[in-house]
Amino acid sequence: MNAVDLASSYDLIVIGGGPAGLAAASLAARAGVSTVLFDENPGVGGQIYRGITSTPVTNRLILGEDYWAGEALANEAEASGAVVVNGATVWSLDPERVVGVSIAGKARLIEARRVIIATGSQERPFPIPGWTLPGVMTAGAAQxxxxxxxxxxDGRTVMAGTGPLMWLLAAQILRAGGKIEAILDTTPRRNFLRASPHLPDFVLSPYFAKGLALLREVKAKVPVRRVSSVAAVGDGKLREVVSDRGRMPADLLLLHQGVVPNVNLALAAGTAHAWNERQLCFQPVLDDHFESSVPGIAVAGDGAGIAGGTAAAERGRIAAIAAVRALKPAAAVPDPQSVRQRLRREEMGRAFLDWLHRPADSFRQPEGDTLACRCEEVTARQVRETADMGCEGPNQMKAFLRCGMGPCQGRLCGLTITELIAAQRKTTPAEVGYYRLRPPVKPITLAELASLPISEAERKAVER
Amino acid sequence: MFKRLAEAGAAVALTVDGKPVRAVSGDTVAAALLAAGIDHCRTTPVTGAPRAPYCLMGICFDCLVTIDGVGSRQACLVPVSEGMKVETQQGKREAGR
Structure with a gap:
């Protein structure tokens, strides 16, 4: 669909086509609510079900049954009557629920009575020496x-980090016939103590058996070393990976230390966020229906706080039920209690995983010449020294160092900058706060802006 | 750094900095660059350091390239198409792009 074919308003706009967005759009459309889903990628699925309708990896054992569960969600959305638009970049959302979207180089402003933000998560920044070298990528990128x-x-591949996704990707690479030279496990040993009170819940959760099986599968084929430092070394290109347990030559280093909510759009829309100390990230402040502090705007899925893909779908359904009830009170919706029950089951075991895989301070708060901001190439030392000079927050830090002002708009430095300032000033990330984000949250060209339809009154207002 | 498991899609011909590159339909520009073994797609405006795709999900903006004359496009979000002209970006942005 092209931008010009869109209606000027919809009852519900869902932003993001991962599990939360697909489930929300399907439920709302089936209840008779006019629904459009915008997704930036070429196909639906989000990150967890990436390429679900088009993947060339047809041997189902490689990606595993949890991946293929996404097929049902994609089919459901397709059959629901929701308008699903891929290749649609949402660059703005204001508190009056006007959505700025670009499709194939043409921009439109579309109004909605309700908006569900389902922009999911991104991988947590992993600022180690050399993390900008070609040959260093996130595990999520390889996946x-x-x-x-x-x-x-292909070539000598090393993985480093902590968290379930790293082990899942390792297993998928091995099943596909790939090879991994080593896994450098950065999980701090003392994390187990903090996680152990949550072990009983974890054992009863669906993660337990799957997690153990994955670990066994990977450890049978790949040497795993516990490390407390990792650096990528090379001149213009990765050559070797150096840790406190030695050096090894490598062509590809895959980094991962968990995922955090992708907050840019929700913050730019003016929704309140709060620091989550267990998950070490900011997340939106939401009510039981995932409604944010801005009326009519909900945030569902991992963007609401990390809980995983299956929980994301249930959260999307809960947000959609609330939207349908507000828009069309007489419409039939699924029983919210049973959805909540499934959500609770999916969320079981999360506390254990969060505490176990909480990255060490040294992997979140870099030192010296390690880049904190990749875009503007600002080092940790610069940030720490500027905080010592009296800089109190990330927005002031922008003025001093330009960190967060490059093309990624703080996505890969925001948490690092906040945590570095908090560490230097002996305060908390909650106190320091985050970058102030403004639209456009994705870059758009002047030509795209100029393609916005202009009314006669608007034209007369600026013409002499 | 990467090899293809299977050639599932139809061949798509691109050029990267004027040189022919064979991609597969269903590739994003970033995936095509990785599969072709192109080791970096831009150099940074600040120090001129080489960068390659890092996140492949629209977050990091390290895969910025010029596509059919339009600069700083996220290669990981743009599907390849026949005859597409991709150029790597060197240092600061050039006026007019």
Whole structure:
């Protein structure tokens, strides 16, 4: 669909086509609510079900049954009557629920009575020495091209980090016939103490058996070393990975230390956020129906706080039920209690995983010449020294150092800058706060802006 | 750094900095660059350091390239198409792009 074919308003706009967005749009459309879903990627699925309708990886054992569960969600959305638009970049959302979207180089402002933000999560920044070298990528990046394009790491591949996704990707690479030289596990040993009170819930959760099986599968084929430092070394290109347990030559280093909510759009829309100390990230302040502090705007899925893909779908359904009830009180919706029950089951075991895989301070708060801001190439030392000079927050830090002002708009430095300032000034990230984000949250060209329809009154207002 | 598991899609011909590159339909520009073994797609405006795709999900903006004359496009979000002209970006942005 092209931008010009869109209606000027919809009852519900869903932003993001991962599990939360797909489930929300399907439920609302089936209840008779006019629904459009905008997704930036070429196909639906979000990150977890990336390429679900088009993947060339047809051997189902490689990506696993949890991946293929996404097929049902994609089919459901397709059959629901929701308008699903891929290749649609949402660059603005204001508190009056006007959505700025660009499709194939043409921009439109579309109004909605309700908006569900389902922009999901991103990988937590992993600021180690050399993390900007070609040859260093996130584990999620390697998983993305495996799912969507069937690309498999080739050459000497090393993984470093902590968290379930790292082990899942390792297993997928191995099943596809790939090779991993080593996994450098950065999980701090003392984390287990903090996690252990939550062990009983974890054992009863669906994660337990799957997690153990994955670990066994990977450890049978890949040497795993516990490390407390990791650096990527090379001149213009990765050559070796150096840790406190030695050096090894490498062509590809895949980094991962968990995921955090992708907050840019929700923050730019003016929704209140709060620091989550267990998950070490900011997340929106939401009510039981995932409604934010801005009326009519909900945030569902991992963007509401990390809980995983299956929980994301249930959260999307809860947000959609609330939207349908507000827009069309007589419409039939599924029983919210049973949805909540499934959500509670999916959320079981999360506390254990969060505490166990909480990255060490040294992997979140870099030192010296390590880049904190990749875009503007600002080092940790610069940030720490500027905080010592009296800089109190990330927005002031922008004025001093330009961190957060490059093309990624703080996505890969925001948490690092907040935490570095908090550490230097002996205060908390909650106190320091986050970058103030403003639209456009994705870059758009002047030509796209100029393609916005202009009314006669608007034209007369500026013409002499 | 990457190899293809299977050639599922139809061949798509691109050029990267004027040189022919064979991609597969369903590739994003970033995936095509990785599969072709192109080791970086831009150099930074600040120090001129080489960068390659890092996140492949629209977050990091390290895969910025010029596509059919339009600069600083996120290669990981743009599907390849026949005859597409991709150019790597060197240093600061050039006026007019």
């Amino acid at each position: 993305t091209v495996l799912k969507a394009q069937g690309l498999l790491p």
